[in-house]
Each structure stands twice: as C-alpha cells, then as structure tokens.
Amino acid sequence: MRSLEDLFACCPGLLEEVKRLPIRWDRERFRFWLQQDYPFVEALYRYQVGLLREAPQPHRAPLVQALMATVEELDWLLAHGADPQAPAHPVREEYVALLGEMEGLAYPYRLVLFYFLNRLFLEAWNAHVAGEGPWQELTEHWSAPEFQAVLFDLEVMALGQVARLDEGLLRAYLGRILEMEKKTWSLLL
Template sequence: MGLLEVLEDRYAEALEALKSLPIRWDRERFAFWLRQDYPFVEALYRYQAGLLLEAPQAHRAPLVQALMATVEELDWLLAQGADPGAQVHPVRREYIGLLEEMGGLAYPYRLVFFYFLNRLFLEAWNAHVEGEGPWQELAQHWSAPEFQALLFDLEVMARGALEGLDQEVVAHYLRRILEMERKTWSLLL
C-alpha cells in the first residue's frame, strides 16, 4: 500500500474536505495567494536544504531535483510580483512555523513529511484547478512528467523511511499538515 493510500485510509474525511473547499478562482484572489506563497516556499527551501544536508547518498539526487524545482518556483513567484519583504499572512506564518518545528525532527520524519505536504498540495491542486487562467502555467509545471517522476521517487524514499517511525508522531504531524493545507487553500474562499 502506498503512502497516499495510507493517508486516504487514515484521513479520508479531512482529505475530502480539503478537496471539496468551495474555491473561487479569480485573478486578484489568485495573485494574492501567489504573493503569500513566496514566504512559505522560501521556508520550504530552507527545510529542503536541511534534508539534503543529512540525506544518505541514495536520497541526494532526488532531493537536489526537488530543491531545484523549489528554486525555480521561487524565481517564478518573484516574476509574478511576489515581494520577499511583504507582510506575511498569519496562515502562512503558522505554516512556516510548522515547517520550522518539523525541521527539528530526525531525518526520516522530515523526509516523510516533505513527501506528504507535496502530495497533499498536489491532490488539492488537482481537485481545485480547472479552466483557463493565470494558474495554467503552474498546473502544467505540476502535471509535467518530470515532476510526477520526482514525486514517485520521493514516495519510494518516504515509504522506506516510514517503517521504523513512531506512528503517533507521524499521525500528529499529518493532522497538522492537513489542517495547514486546509487553512492555506481557505485563503482562496
């Protein structure tokens, strides 16, 4: 059973609630959401750099690819008008705080949570994004075969790391990640 299936089994209701949020897509709201994404993605970059520092050799290439994708996303967000010095929305500050807290955990936990937050975001994105709009470029990026292959690699690595972890710790942080994803997507309500 894959990690996503484990997540769906344990947290099916929360995942479905995330996917069924009544998102209202319009250019202004999406532009705000993107601007608020920059500080989170910057924090994610730091989280990933910490992962890479402790990664075993076999994990380094996929983590470097993920880090490069994050650098490209930061560049893209800047090109869309994100201001690194802008005020950060409380929801984004809270999610950044969660990333920083998780950054203090052992490498296997951080790897599993990195996979989950990427996968949860993608699940929500695929459930919500439709039609034409400024989000199409991101939709194409996240549905590209290269990104899908990277997610597969992350899942394989995370599946191997999940075996020996304290399931209560995993469950605690998965609930918090799900809650933060719900709050983040709620910025588009």
C-alpha cells in the same frame, strides 16, 4: 504501519474536506494567493536544504531535483510580482512555523513529511484548479513528467522509511499539515 496510505487513517475525510472547499478563483484572488505563497515556499526551500544536508547518498539526486523545482517556483513567484519583504498572512506564518518545528525531527520523519507536503498540496491543487487562467503555467510545471518523476522518487524514498517510524508522531504531523492546507486553501473562499 503497512504503507503510506495507512497514515491517512489519522484524519478521515480531512483531505476530502480540503478538496471540496468552495474556492472562488479570479485573477485578483489568485494574485493574492501567490503573494502569500512566497514565504511558505521560501521556508520549504530551507526545509529541503536541511534534508539534503543529512540525506544518505541514494536520496541526494531526487532531493536535489526537488530542491531545483522549489528554486524554479521561487523564481516564478518573483517574476510574477511576489515581494519577499511583504508581510505574510497569519495563516502562512503558522504554516512556516510548522515547517520550522518539523525541521527539528530526525531525517526519516522529515523526508516522509516532505513527501506528504508535496502530495497533499498537489491533490488539492488538482481538485481546485482546472481550465485556463493565470494558474496554467504552474499547472504545467507541476504536471510535467520531470516533476512527476521527482514525486515518484520521493514516494519510494518515503516508503523505505515509514515502516520503522513512530506511527503516532507521523499521524499527528500529517493531521497538522492537512489542517494547514485547509487554512491555506480557505484564503480563497
């Protein structure tokens, strides 16, 4: 495997399918989607804590910054009415279960997959969210230079790991992540 981009050969067109979903935004749908985002972001927080525990020293600062961004997102969701005790939609439960499964992988795999989780979500977000609306604050958060710097650092760290990993395993999980992104965004159809 030569690059992170080579991994996308596993799922030709799946990211484009996600980006072309005919999302129908309105305040109520967005509110439902945010409510359902909380269990996933909480699981992502736990995933990141596990990464940080095993991270080599050069990876720790960027992972701490990524973890802080996740903590801020959880705070934002709570401030906007997310209920941590509310039942999760089956699609969100399935994505949380995938994160839990991925936690059993070795650190280098989890790091590369964490990069892809962020990248794929943001590519879909940028394709579906435009203009003003209740999502504007989140758009500003994810497009802030500080968060973009974290993504760049994650990409560099992932690039440093990917060449010595099992390409088949990475592609299998990448395909599953893309399928979960499609299901998650499909909640807004």
